[in-house]
Amino acid sequence: MLAADGTPLKASLARALRRQKLRALMLIAPLLLFVVLTFIAPIVDMLWRSIENQLVPETLPRTVEALKDWNPKSGEVPGEAVFAALAADLQIAVKAKTHTRVASRLNYEQPGIASLFRQSGRKVKRLEEGNYREQFLDMHDGWGSIAVWSTIKRFSGDYTAGYFLNAVDMENTGDGAQFKSEDQQIYLFLFGRTFLLSVTITFTCLLLGYPLAWLLATLPVRTSNLLMILVLLPFWTSLLVRTSAWIVLLQQEGVINDTLVTIGILDDNNRLQMMFNQTGTIIAMTHILLPFMILPLYSVMKTIPPSYVRAAKSLGATDWTAFWRVYFPQSVPGIGAGAILVFIVAIGYYITPELVGGTDGIFISNRIAYHISSSLNWGLGAALGVILLGVVLIFYWTYDKIVGIDNVKLG
Amino acid sequence: MADGTGNRAFVEFDRVQKSYDGETLVVKDLNLSIGKGEFLTMLGPSGSGKTTCLMMLAGFETATHGDIKLDGIAINNIPPHKRGIGMVFQNYALFPHMTVGENLAFPLEVRKMSKVETEQKVQRALDMVQMGAFSGRRPAQLSGGQQQRIALARALVFDAELVLMDEPLGALDKQLREHMQYEIKHIHENLGITVVYVTHDQSEALTMSDRIAVFNDGVIQQLAPPPDLYERPDNAFVAQFIGENNKLNGKVIAVDGGTATVELPGDIKVNAHAVNCGGAGQNTMLSIRPERVLLGPDATSNAMEGHVVELIYLGDHIRCRMEVAGNDDFIVKVANSHEHAALKVGERTPLGWVTEDCRALDAV
Secondary structure (H helix, E strand, C coil): CECCCCCEHHHHHHHHHHHHHHHHHHHHHHHHHHHHHHHHHHHHHHHHHCCECCHHHHHCHHHHHHHCCCCHHHCCCCCHHHHHHHHHHHHHHHHHCCHHHHHHHHHHHCCCHHHHHHHHHHHHHHCCCCCHHHHHHHHCHHHHCHHHHHHHHHCCCCECCHHHHHHCCEEECCCCEEECCHHHCCHHHHHHHHHHHHHHHHHHHHHHHHHHHHHHHHCCHHHHHHHHHHHHHHHHCCHHHHHHHHHHHHCCCCHHHHHHHHCCCCCHHHCCCCCCCHHHHHHHHHHHHHHHHHHHHHHHHCCCCHHHHHHHHHCCCCHHHHHHHHHHHHHHHHHHHHHHHHHHHHHCCCHHHHHHCCCCCCCHHHHHHHHHHCCCCHHHHHHHHHHHHHHHHHHHHHHHHHCCHHHCCCC | CCCCCCCCEEEEEEEEEECCCCCCCCEEEEEEEEECCCEEEEECCCCCCHHHHHHHHHCCCCCCEEEEEECCEECCCCCHHHCCCEEECCCCCCCCCCCHHHHHHHHHHCCCCCHHHHHHHHHHHHHHCCCHHHCCCCHHHCCHHHHHHHHHHHHHCCCCCEEEEECCCCCCCHHHHHHHHHHHHHHHHHHCCEEEEEECCHHHHHHHCCEEEEEECCEEEEEECHHHHHHCCCCHHHHHHCCCCEEEEEEEEEEECCEEEEEECCCEEEEEEECCCCCCCCEEEEEECHHHCEEHHHCCCCCEEEEEEEEEECCCEEEEEEEECCEEEEEEEEECCHHHCCCCCCCEEEEECCHHHCEEEECC
16 A cells, blocks of 8 residues: 555554554653663572572683593592692682682582682691592591582583572482472472462451442442441551551450450460461451452452343342352452462562461461571572473463453453 | 222332431332232332332332232342342443353343253243344443343243343333333233333333333322323422423412412413413413414414524424413424415414313422
């Protein structure tokens, strides 16, 4: 198709719309920039950290090179050439004070390496020319361990799967990836618990939120507005305040236990343990996430005309049949939206489980936070985060396949 | 109970009142008997209480006072699903997540009817509204008129003897609405069901009904067959609400038998059929239909003079707006014949009526 002046119609249309598009782009540019800088870039950076391992080859370049010829299965400690390279690398690293970083990096994979590197670092200045192997073995027994050397060799590449293996309770001991011994496994269990608790919380939110959303949608506007404010009230209160309030209520010396003991339902020695465990996490998070369930449910229910249920009843359906066969199917998009919202927020929740979860009510996010801020094993934290992100995306995809994301209505 | 069709009452409202807030009555002391097989229309402006009456009959609203009886049994405490009343809703209320067939099968399924019987009945109901081929469609894939037919079929499929319709044709365009009016009327006649129909469209009510109950302000103003309602309105509201009406306000001078002598502004004395005008000295509203006004040499009785203000040519007749006795919105329909071709704007012409055609009603 050609425009009146002979230029292609498409080009002509694009030119006519260019100004408009440019203006639209300018309007969203600040937000776009903000999102890229504060959201996308950090995520990409964290994803990168979960596989990146350049510290070892950068700090110990000669050793890494020399180790290429060594076979851990030989059962022997590497030869003189490797130790000579190690001496050269360490001397440079000690001057630059980077050897401690390598030490803590390798210590994640093989506990003990940190002290080995630190002790040797102090003595490396006194090394004499020649016969490095003997001098190193004198310096620390650790240098005679095959495990130490195979760890260095395994993590000598620029990239590593080690963090991810760790994140799913596996390790690479030299003969391929395998699960760690049972008492060292933690993350898969934590992922499982995070998932189960999130599903439970989603379910309790639905159970509590559905009737309320229905009430909101059917009451006269004045009453429902008042109720709606009560639903939104928690949003106006700090998360910490709300969580602390739950602690006050639920702890063993708390309001509920005290009341139960006072009226004699509970014996003073058998106070209920409702806080600092899974019960506490479920109760507090259900409360906090309830509005995320109610709002989408409400907005969908608001669009279901009351005449449907009336029609069903006039056709002979009992209250229950009218609800189940006519009303409920039409509220499913709201359930879908609310459930996925609550579930996705819950699965990555951190602050509430941290405060009220104790040891057996914590989520995977609490471990991620621990690795980011306490153990400083960012790689492992990043790997856990990537897996969590992946799991959420898989759920989202499955959900789309089963329910269909266009069936989800947020308002 | 006596009613228009001479049958015994099938549906009966006995002194029914309804209030939503405890302060005002939406329905005031309603007494109404509907015979079996009757087509009764509740007609009235919005807020007149007609839909509330329908909802009370269906069971979705409870009467504040009084009994509603179905076939002689009070149904006030029977829940809607046990009343067995078919209902067609304003916006059809077809279940959007079910196909047309499933929608129609729904009332049969909840009655635990066998599969074979259900299928037969659904097909028969669909054929009745000429929608036999649409069983597998979803309501959203149908046009408004088609949805209307399905809603009708669904209300009829479980052999309800009483079908309520709440402005069922309101969402259709004019042509389709007229067509559906005849269709509903024929179905009503063929099946012998009782229909209570709510509308605010008077032409719809006149076309379809056996009797019409005109509602205003929570009260039935008049209950009569369509011709009576138009020809013989009982009060000023009905005269104004049904069809086109000319009103002339005046004062009753004397009532003699069935004839009232009324004085109009400008010292004009006329006679009218006394219906609802009270005695001498009362204010009254004279009501006369535009097609019953006589002009020119025909105006032999009750003659006065009219001043032609506006002429509108409508093909088969001419609408003539005149100023008569202080009312400048007095409409006369003049047949398009040679005699009246001479009517001109600004002209003064003699005007009158037959006394029986002019009704002296209550003053508004």
